[in-house]
Amino acid sequence: MAESNGLTRGHVLLFFLVMTASIASGLAIFSSASRITELLHTATTGIVLPVLLALVLSFLLEPLVRLFERGPLTRTASIFLVFALVASGLYLAFSWLSPHWAEMWFSLRTDLPRYLGRGIALLKEAQARVQEIFPYIGGFDLPSRGRVLAERLxxxxxxxxxxxxxxxxxxxxxxxxxxxxxxxxxxxxxxxxVGLVPNRYYEMAHDLAWLISRQLSQFVRGRITEAAIVGLVVGVGLSVTDIRYAPLLALFAGITNLVPYIGPIVGMIPGILIAMVDLGIGAQFWWIVVVYLLIAQVIVDNFILIPILISHVSNLHPLWVIIAIIMGGKLYGVLGMIIGVPVASILKIVIIEIRYYRQTFALPLGEFDS
Amino acid sequence: MSLLWRNVFGQKTGDDSLAGFLGSIPLFAEMKPRDLRQLAALVHPRDYDDKETVFSEGDPGSGLYLIRNGRVKIFTRDSSGHEHEIAVLEAGDFFGETTLVSPAVRTASARTLEKSQLVGFFRADLLDCMEKNPRLALRLLFGLTRAMSERLHLADRELKRLHHALHELQAEGQD
Structure with a gap:
């Protein structure tokens, strides 16, 4: 402080007053900000899922709408036409399937405890065998923990x-x-x-928005198609065996397939468990394992679907996949686990597109501008 | 009653509406009124201040600008930062069309000389249009190709003239 010798009591008092006021207002702003984010979180909880589903659906239906729009129809009319088509398709599927599904759902509710009990017994057996080999890990009670978890579920x-x-x-x-x-x-x-961007950067923002939205729609369509085909393959593979609940298992395998690395493993657990309990370990059991692992995952998904449908731009490192699943689960539960990874991939696509754009053209720094 | 009718159903005609303005540009001379209305929904009218930079040399270029009103100076800069004026464009002119189809960096800078309204049309819009409305895209590309080949002819003629002048100079030098 160069002018410290010129400080009077009044200066010091003023300094303290200003400091106190700024600290107090900082605290007030901080607390109100956290209050606002809290309110925002409460307000958006019910809206996240429908908005996400609607976004995915609109990405899926966009090509169909464009197809009709090319003809004499306006955009609104072609959207109505697509909606009518989808609704009638859904109605037909539902009226055809609903008796089967209701029956299946009720028998599953009685069967589920049986499967869980058998699974826990198997776990106990496995643990006993492991303890024979490694006797010093006796303290951990895996079966009862598993039972508590299963009952809660x-x-x-x-x-x-x-x-x-x-x-x-x-x-x-x-x-x-x-x-x-x-x-x-x-x-x-x-x-x-995009129109809110200042003139100087408008062209770039417009270009980037277009590139990103093209990548995004490709990614969403690709992922959904991939999951649907994997589910279909599992369904067909399972329905040639005597296993029960083949359609439900196929649906589960398809949905979990949206999450890379971990999803397919989770997706095959119920199928393999049911096969083990109902069919025993035999030819059919091994066929089911082959369907899940070799046919659906390795041949169809890895060799055929992923190279065709998914651009490698959206590939995530396994570490990020796990982090995204955990963070998604913390935020929105089971649903968050499923959508966490796609959301992370979308963020990656946005970042990669921006970086690619910057590499292709050295972006203006704007220091010459007057 | 007629006022109401005009407000609700009437379309602005002539130079007032964006479509009318687009129709007055030679680039879009092939277009029918319906095409022009669709095109008007694709382009981006932007208001610029006096002496505002539209783009600088070396920027990523992705489309062309039409001048609806105002004036725009096109220039390059040499290594010491001095500006060399190439042209001053006025309402109805367009610039930047070379980057519309193939991505390239801008080879010159553009800055407004007064308050202006420019209408941007970018590659992304063209690609969208090709998917949604191929007929309109075809007309657009036809107009663009014609404008480009006219410029190519002019440049060719200029090149020939320069070539002759050079020859004559060389012949004089030998004499």
């Missing part, structure tokens, strides 16, 4: 059925509504938000 599923019916009802209203508006006004929304 089971009661959770039972409790959720009524709640989830309500939730699904809400989704059935919100998702089509959001999808309609995303399809009709999506480009306008993107255009308007």
């Amino acid at each position: 089971f009661s959770h599923i039972l409790a959720q059925t009524t709640g989830s019916a309500l939730k699904i009802g809400g989704l059935m209203v919100l998702v089509p509504l959001f999808t309609f508006f995303f399809l009709r006004d999506g480009q306008k929304i993107v255009r308007a938000s």
Whole structure:
């Protein structure tokens, strides 16, 4: 402090007053900011899932809408046409399948404890065998832990059925509504938000927005198609055996296939467990293992689908996959685990596109501008 | 009643509307009114201040700009930073069209000389249009190709003239 000799009591007092005021206002801003983010979180909890589903659906339906739009129809009319087609398709599928599904669902509710009990018994056997070889790891009670976990899961599923019916009802209203508006006004929304960029960077922002949205729609369409085909292959492979619940298992395998590395493993656990309990370890059991591992995962997914559908741009390092699953699970539960990895891939695509753009053209630094 | 009718259903005609302006540009001379209306939904009108940079030499270029009103100076800079004016363009002119189809860096800079409104049309819009409305894209590309070949002819003629002048100079030097 060069002018410290000139400091009077008044200066010191003023300095302290200013410091106190700034600390107090900093604290106030901090607490109100955390309050605002809290409010934001509460406000958005119900909206995240429908918005995400609607976005995915609008990415999926966009090519169909474009196809009709090329003809004499306007965009709104072609969206209505696509909606009508999808709705009638869903209605037909539902009316054809629903008796089977209801029956399957009720028998599964009685069968589930049996499968879980058998799985825990198998676990106990395996642990006893391991303890024979390595006697010093006796302290850990794996089977009872597994039982507690399984029972909790089971009661959770039972409790959720009524709640989830309500939730699904809400989704059935919100998702089509959001999808309609995303399809009709999506480009306008993107255009308007890109339009806020200052003139100097507008061209670049416009270009980048286009590149990113093209990559994104490719990625979403690719992932969904991949999951659907893997589910189909598992369904067909399982239905030639005597295993029960083949359609449910195929659906589960398809959905879990959205998560790379870990998803396929989780997806095959119930199928293999049911096969072990109901069919015993025999020819059919090994066929089911081959269907899950070799046919669905290695041949169809890795050799055929991934090279065709998924650009390697969106590949994530396994470490990021695990982090994304854990963070997604913390935020939005099981659903968060499924969508965490795709969301991480989307972030990666955005970053890679921007970096690629910067490498192709040295971006202007703007220091010459007057 | 007629006022209401005009407000709700009437379309602005002539130079007032963006479509009318686009129709007055030689680049889009092939287009029918319906095409022009669709094109007007694709382009991006932007307002620029006096002496605002539109783009600088070396920027990633991705499209062309039409001048709706105002004036734009096109120039290059030498290594010491001095500006060399290439042209001053006025309402109805367009610039930057070489980067519309193939990605390239800008070879010159552009800056407005007064408050101007420019209408941008970029490669992403063209690619979108090719997918959604191939007929419109075809007309657009036809107009663009014609403008480019006219420029190529002019450049060719200029080159020939320079070539002759050079020959004559060399002949004089030998004499």
